[in-house]
Amino acid sequence: MTKSGVIAAIVGLVGGVGLAAIVLTGTLPMPSWLTGNSTGTALVGGPFELVDHTGAEVTERDFHGKYMLVYFGFAHCPDICPSALQVMSAALDQVGASADKIVPIFISVDPERDTPELMAAYVSAFHPRMRGLTGSTESVASAAKAYRVFYRKVADPGSTSDYTIDHSSIIYLMGPDGRFVTHFTHGTSLDVVTQRLKSLP
Numbered sequence: 001m002t003k004s005g006v007i008a009a010i011v012g013l014v015g016g017v018g019l020a021a022i023v024l025t026g027t028l029p030m031p032s033w034l035t036g037n038s039t040g041t042a043l044v045g046g047p048f049e050l051v052d053h054t055g056a057e058v059t060e061r062d063f064h065g066k067y068m069l070v071y072f073g074f075a076h077c078p079d080i081c082p083s084a085l086q087v088m089s090a091a092l093d094q095v096g097a098s099a100d101k102i103v104p105i106f107i108s109v110d111p112e113r114d115t116p117e118l119m120a121a122y123v124s125a126f127h128p129r130m131r132g133l134t135g136s137t138e139s140v141a142s143a144a145k146a147y148r149v150f151y152r153k154v155a156d157p158g159s160t161s162d163y164t165i166d167h168s169s170i171i172y173l174m175g176p177d178g179r180f181v182t183h184f185t186h187g188t189s190l191d192v193v194t195q196r197l198k199s200l201p
Contacts, residue, residue, distance in 0.1 A: 044172060044180040046146030049139050050107065053120035053132035060178055067102040067181070067200060068174040072149045074110035074165045075122040080186060081106075082126075084171055087184075089127035091193040099129075101176075102197060107143055108134040109151040110165050147172060173197075 045060075052058050069088050073081035085106060092099040104127055108114035111134050114122075119132030134140065144151060151167035171184040173196070184193050 044147055044183075045174055045178060048133075048143035048146060050133040050135040050143060051116055053116050053123055053134075055116045058131075058133065063103055063105075063174075064178060065176050067176060067197075068172075068178075069102060069104045070107065070147065070172040070174060071105070071170075072107045072109050072144060072147065072151065072167060073169070074108050074167070075114050075118055076110065076159070076161070076164070080169050084169060084186065085123075085126045085130070087188075087190050087193055088171060089130065090190055091197055092127060092129070094190075094194045095197045098198065098200065101200070104130040106130060106132050107140070108132070109140060109144060109149070109167050111135055111137055111140045113161060
């Protein structure tokens with residue numbers, strides 16, 4: 001992802017708020033409208049209809065009763081996505097038996113290239129229980145909107161497909177009821193993620 005793309009992704013994630021850049025780097029907390037720290041509930045998460053890496057149709061209801069670690073990205077991402085998925089995988093390995101109640105989920109924002117077959121090969125490189133989700137352009141856009149995820153296709157002459165994807169980089173922790181619990185930014189350490197997962201009831 002280009003530097004300008006990262007900045008654009010951050011801004012898009014929080015709806016154009018001027019403080020977006022320092023929010024994502026962890027200098028400031030996420031705004032209350034996203035985390036639900038004010039009155040009301042968090043505006044993150046919701047229904048989706050996608051296809052997993054085995055070709056099976058899945059919705060958010062298939063994960064009810066489990067915690068979800070959700071990350072949006074794409075398989076051709078050179079650095080940010082692999083780093084996030086490595087943190088998710090390592091944290092699950094360190095949590096131990098409690099990891100059985102947590103499902104790691106990678107949702108593609110590049111459905112044109114990320115077929116179920118490609119997603120199967122990709123997620124298998126990170127964690128044996130990771131679910132790779134993709135789908136139609138419309139269904140992916142709907143899921144991304146529900147999670148307040150920014151992404152856009154950007155021309156990239158160096159790519160075999162002539163484009164890359166700029167996108168926000170946030171790991172979402174969702175509860176067994178499908179509601180937002182917390183988030184981890186790209187700068188959150190493995191230790192912090194692990195300890196938070198270990199504290200889940």
